[in-house]
Amino acid sequence: MKEHWNKIYASKEVSRLGWYEEIPTSSIKLLSHCNINKDEPILDIGSGSTTLIDYLIKQRFKNIIAVDISAIALIKLRQRLGKEKASLIKWIIDDITQPVQIQKLHDIAIWHDRALFHFLLEDSQREMYLFTLKKVVKKGGYVIIAVFSLRGAKKCSGLSIKNYDQNMLAEFLGEGFKLLEYFDYTYYMPLGDSKPYTYTLFRREK
Numbered sequence: 001m002k003e004h005w006n007k008i009y010a011s012k013e014v015s016r017l018g019w020y021e022e023i024p025t026s027s028i029k030l031l032s033h034c035n036i037n038k039d040e041p042i043l044d045i046g047s048g049s050t051t052l053i054d055y056l057i058k059q060r061f062k063n064i065i066a067v068d069i070s071a072i073a074l075i076k077l078r079q080r081l082g083k084e085k086a087s088l089i090k091w092i093i094d095d096i097t098q099p100v101q102i103q104k105l106h107d108i109a110i111w112h113d114r115a116l117f118h119f120l121l122e123d124s125q126r127e128m129y130l131f132t133l134k135k136v137v138k139k140g141g142y143v144i145i146a147v148f149s150l151r152g153a154k155k156c157s158g159l160s161i162k163n164y165d166q167n168m169l170a171e172f173l174g175e176g177f178k179l180l181e182y183f184d185y186t187y188y189m190p191l192g193d194s195k196p197y198t199y200t201l202f203r204r205e206k
């Protein structure tokens, strides 16, 4: 997986990737419902080279953690941000299905995942994802998960994915997580291809 993703990020300009967003509007919309302090930790899992990090810096969040399996994706993001802004971020290269560094985190106020979870096809991978999420997200913290919806594509970047709706994600997270918001959002790529996503926002009970 690591090689797969490194190859993709090495071979294309970030703005030509199928999931690139100039402005991550839907994530921003859900983040606006999260009531946290600017110095609380926000974890973006499977960050890639997302512009969400630029947005969070601009909003003056002070404890941003970007995690990805691909070192190249994170290097590209660091380069775009420049030295000064990049130094504000905690960078973690890790695999959510075999987490080492991620497991050491705690008191995460927002767990944000856009388009990583749907790649986890094995029960054991999803179990590890959930185990880790529960270990690091604080009680009262928020979980944002965006995946290809049931109407969405069955593959992304050459890999099979699993499609979800909000009920399936609620069932996956299980008791202790309340679904606060959800919506379907179709992202149109510059060349016109459409990518239907489901966005969800949960809150972990206190």
Ligand SMILES: C[S@@+](CC[C@H](N)C(=O)[O-])C[C@H]1O[C@@H](n2cnc3c(N)ncnc32)[C@H](O)[C@@H]1O
Pocket (backbone or CB within 6 Å): 001, 005, 019, 020, 021, 045, 046, 047, 048, 049, 050, 051, 067, 068, 069, 070, 073, 094, 095, 096, 097, 113, 114, 115, 116, 119, 156
């Ligand atoms: C479709 S991209 C989405 C990137 C970013 N979230 C965005 O919205 O622009 C999926 C990302 O998940 C990362 N990824 C895939 N499998 C992973 C894993 N097991 N652990 C951590 N990151 C992973 C990939 O390297 C890639 O950057």
